[in-house]
Amino acid sequence: MSEQSTPGTGTRSDVMISLRDVSKRYSGADAEAVRPLSIDIERGEFLVLVGPSGCGKTTTLRMINRLVEPSGGEIWVDGKNATRVDADELRRHIGYVIQQVGLLPHMTIGENVGLVPKLLGWGKDRIRQRVTELLDLVGLDPDTYRSRYPKQLSGGQQQRVGVARALAADPPVMLMDEPFGAIDPITRGHLQDEFLKLQARIRKTIVFVTHDIDEALRLGDRIAIFDENARLAQLATPLEILTNPADDFVRSFIGDGAALRRLALLRVGDLPAVPGVGIRDGVEVEPDETVSAVLEKVLAAGSDSAVVRGRGSLTVQDMLLATAVRDESAVAT
């Protein structure tokens, strides 16, 4: 398969977080909560840890900012050995978002967002300006929300504040523990979309925990799938995982419909289109649209083909078969 879509130049110095044989065993427990695990996460990468409950994904996340102390191994963050530095200082430079949001209920939204800058000793005016900027960034009107209290906000709004708070001191790394898990499905979808757009702008290195494989496939540049015994079953791009699941566990965790889900990850620009024009009534689409979105448009228009701008035309069958061919070649190897 061709090059991956992870950003950066790909040199080793671009590793933002490096887990080296990191493990966790709680005293009194037989099995390790996290088995020796080594992952390099690149600058600007969105890594999703996914798996059933008890697979160690949250423990792994919490070891990065040392809310859980690793039993073994080393964690390097931004070129520093995180296991050696002052834990509080480390955490002030890592954004942290959790499912329960955890806003301080007796402080206003503005005070909540300004917490970490205040810990870092920023001046009042600078904090105020930053809060305004961040509330704008997450889509909450600063004038309206700054002086409200958390309980006056909906769950979705609270989590926007949670994200803003984590971004406050502009940390290079964000840790997110099922941030959208307690939010109703419709709002969750909106927040996921918005968050992807936000990430495209701010390019943080994100480690994101979820138990929802669809959320993982939708958000991650790469996905690490753990099984219930805390074994890392596969670490790969979403497309690779759907196309080429490493074992039966991954296959069952993905569930049904892998082939169809893949259509939502492939872009029409990547498919071999027939160059030239002369298509009767093809629907015009952009190369960066996903195959499933284009299929939807084509079918909705009652047509049977699409014209990809600058590339050529694709029939419905081209689109379906193109993914199928990839599948076969993948299985064959």
Next chain:
Amino acid sequence: MTRVLTTRGDAAPRSSASAGTTGDAPRSSPIVPLVAALLVAGTLIYIKTADLDAIETRSLAIGELLVRLAEHVQLVAVSTVVVVALGVPLGILLSRQAAGPLQAPVLAVANAGQAIPSIGILVLLALLYDVGFAMAVVSLVVYALLPVLRNTMVGLRQVDRSIIDAARGMGMGSRRILFTVELPLAVPVMLAGIRIALILNVGVATLATYTNAGGLGDLIERGIVFYRMPILLSGCLLTIALALLVDWLAGVAESRLRPRGL
């Protein structure tokens, strides 16, 4: 907002202070202080108009009443301050993780303190040491420590773990978390405990008379000993009025001191 609380008579019924609930602080209804004022006025009018003998007249002179009242208020104030000064720090210490094994024994002692009748402690202290103000305060403190101690611990324990987790994750140290997160969030429960201690003290301070520390209990005791109903009645009514007033003030303080946003 400013004119609502003054004249409307439909204020919500006040919850009993001794229930120790953490529910919404009651509105500062004007009914309770009104009742207290009526009780005092009624008592004074009764004293002025009733046909009193020499003992009664002497015991119920305004000057005498004020002295007893002042003694009583002083007993309550001093013992409550001591209870808070002991109970709150002790409760904080016991709720720290390192103090886990100490929790049960200390709570058992505080429980025993409340189980033992104050009159027993008073008499015991008088027999072993001395009589007087200090002994009365000691027995009041022993009796009223439990609610403050327990509510401090409960108040700290009921703070949502995820809020503390988020605070740690942002890089707040444990001391900063205690003072800027845990204690403010525990304030409503702690205040409820202090209010209970205050009310207990108003009642139990009537026993201070047996250790020669004065207070409104003097009137009650004298009324019983000399079989003078007017004295007994005045002592009782004034104690009730004081208890109502103190509870009302505590309620006002409770709703004022409650952090906004909770």
